[in-house]
Amino acid sequence: MNQESRTRVGGAPPPPERRSDRDGATGFEVPLWRAIAVFRAASLVYAAYMVADTFRLLAHPVGAVAVLVVMAAWTLFTVWAYGPGRGTVDERLLAAADVAVAFACLAATALVVEPVYLRHAPPLTSTWFAGAALAAAVVGGRRWALCVALGHGVVDIAVRVWLGLEISAAVPRGVVLLLLAGYSMGYLAHYALRAERRLAEAVEIEARTAERERLARSIHDSVLQVLAMVRRRGEELGGEAGELGRLAGEQEVRLRTLVGGGPAVERPENGTDSADSADSADSAEAAGATAGAGGPGAAGSRGSAGVRTSLRGLVPSLRGLVSSWGRSSPGPAPTDAVVPSADLHAALAELASSRVTFAGPADPVRMPAPAVAEIRAAVEAALANVDRHCPDGTRVWLLLEDEGGQVTVTVRDDGPGMPPERPEEARAEGRLGMSQSIRGRIRDLAGTTEVITAPGEGTEIEMHIPVPEETAR
Template sequence: MPVREDREDHHEDREGRDEDAAVTGAALDAALWRSVAVYRALALVYAAVVITKNSGGYAHPLGAWAVLAVLAVWTGVATLAYRDPARRGWPLLAADLAVAFGCVLATAWVETAHHIAVGRPTLPVSWVAASVLAWAVAGGRRLGVTAALVLGVANLLVHAVAGTSGGMGNTTLNGIVLLFLAGLVVGQVVRLAREAEARLARAVEMEAATRERERLARRIHDSVLQVLAMVQRRGGEAGGEAAELGRLAGEQEAALRAAGGAGPPASGMARAARAHGAALAPGTAAGRDTDLRPLLTGQASTSVTVSTPATPVTLPEHAAGELAAAIAEVMDNVRRHCGDGARAWVLLEDDPAAVTVSVRDEGPGMPPGRLDDAAASGRLGVAQSIRGRVRDLGGTVAIVSAPGEGTEIEMTVPR
């Protein structure tokens, strides 16, 4: 049942990560479309200012106001339509580009031939770039450049209809070039942003998968491997067919250690201390606090001194159990490497920001790089059962050791 529950939890976690990635992608798209909407609204204000300023010189002033009305209405319609992801398809994009094309082309009827020849801007001015931006956001630089090409043709047609194609000034040419640059640059930026978002989502998923693997490895370290080690030992003592069973159990134990990165078997005392934390799934009973002191005083013996404050040191139940399990692993390492009678001291410190537990022993100490070598060879008891547990609680582990000077491990868990 625990394996099945782990698989179900992992499946739920993966579904949750997929949902988070979808939400993140939707948030990016929403931000991009909001930017286009803001640009469209500001460009509408600018177009209104230009039309108002030049209204006295138009050949058909009423036509200019009609074009401004079309710009205003379509600005509202497009802003609302692009908010709905289901509507961001070809019909809306085509309509957006058609409105921009028609408003640009209307300049040939509203403006005088002289003003067109001298380079007065088209009626929508920079408003038409909103369509280019919309196409670039929807399909990247290719669609952005395509929309710019269509509107560039509209600018050329204005001169052709007005009979001034031979006198096209730098203003028109600059406007066409800016449209192409907008479609190209914005489309490229959008593509890079979406690729970066996808890479970030994959990195987050890989990190979550790594944490899940480490959590499962710790559970293997605390349960399955202990049973296999016991079967191997008892089978060797019993002899006969039981010895063969013990040998097979030993092989499976070695295979699981290689796959899960678990360390050597823990003692009965360590298993008992870890049982309190292993019985709780991460995040459960988060609102109920537990006094950490009784979980540590169980480690006291004639050779182990445990010092705690006089007042309760409370943590959420899961955090207290995991921290106690990490300390039990530390004490198990002390007994394994320093002997059963080795002197050790456990100190619990409490402050408003964090809880700190330090364990110091009089053992032989460790040479530099010892833990890295152990991790490289697959012995990850310290890396996962101690550091992994504290890291998952948001805390830190500091290890100070030198040959002949013992070892001190300090674990700090924030509140």
């Protein structure tokens, strides 16, 4: 099975952006802020317990309770500010105010406790101070975390000096723990931001690639086929028509290179690519108009008229292309939108003819209407390939299988076949028939396409498409 590889869009990554350059919260930050909010609330409860447990060591109990009230009020405010109210206040200013309040509550310990208090308990803020340090690390990165941790040590030492206490081992221990927690949080936030940015870039590239492939299919099924037909007929008719055909051939090669994203190979003077799709209906009618009365030996004026008739078919195709160029590729329908369904069995049964034999289940095969249209277009492209590249009288069998969660559509012919590697070679040369008109459509439906062929053994194309749960029987 020859699988189509996706087009890769290269380019140097943009320079890393600073946290302050972005508005609002990104996806990874939401759980971080929730975790910090829970940590603040739990730390506040622990600080209140420590004050109650060492109440007898407080020089000013009312002042200690006031500090706890400030801590509680600030906790509620930060939970709102970093959560639902994000964007109301600049996050850097908010983080700076957060750290300032935490330092103020830490310094207030010197005013409301007895000197012996710090020998039995931590400062009033206890572990609550770490909530501000973690928030600063998320907003400002590892440097802010380092500064806050060192600042905590300086203020803690100042409080102990104010109370006439010696510097104990608890001071550097607290600085180290705060430094490790803040630095780790800043490191995590930094790389999570980079990962999220790269994911957003990948999603954007994927959307652009899908849009490019959609336009490539439209161009291939219309404009490229008209240009190819004008070139062939112009070369056959010669004269003024031959010059027009030569110009059309040059534009075909350039346009095929543009939409294919790879090198285009000139068509051979006689014959066509066996992996390309057939001419559109307008092209076939125009070819009939040029060959009907005089054929290759007609006068140059008649040949020119025929080529001009062919070029008229290019105008509506170009109009459709220009009108769709600015549109974004259709994304998934909203979850509450009702997508109409259609019967794939009935849509494919209409393609049966004297040489196309169709077989399918007796019951309707319901699928979303857009998917049915894309599958039918892929099958029509496969049948057009048979019309164009196989001898007259080639038989085609079209089979539809409903497997519950998946449908399989098979197009098999008894034509001359082709080397198994030819479809991939054609795609590398910029040919879009198999790669976009068939494989591209099925891939956009989350399906897969398998091509089984060999010289003298015909060609079989199997398309496997998943059926959405809401339409699966």
